[in-house]
Amino acid sequence: MAYVFDKTLETGNQLIDTQHRELINRLNQLIDACATGKGRASIDGFVKNVADYTAKHFADEERLQQDSKYPDYVNHKRYHDAFKTTVATVAREISAQGPTISMVGKVNNDIAGWLIKHIKNEDSKVAKHVKTVNS
């Protein structure tokens, strides 16, 4: 089942929302590649697409927070760093084991599930802060 970027995931910040949409697209591509039994090399490529875009998105979002003096920046960056470690671990494990049921479960829970929660609980606060500062 694919993840849908719906209204509940919109933060109202255009840059953040655009990048979240792209990240969810890439996650769906990865999950689809696992579900349809693509080869390891191809799946490694989809994992890399997710990891690369995560790094880019977090860097942009962290810059936005610093520029707007977001008060919870330090904690937020900590969440990002922990997530990047999770993605790197999952990438290594998928590469070693292939897309086993347990690995696909990790992609769904530890990556997609985390991201959706993070968007709703944390990024929504960032977007609200940026909006206040800029208005």
Ligand SMILES: [Fe+2]
């Ligand atoms: Fe974030």
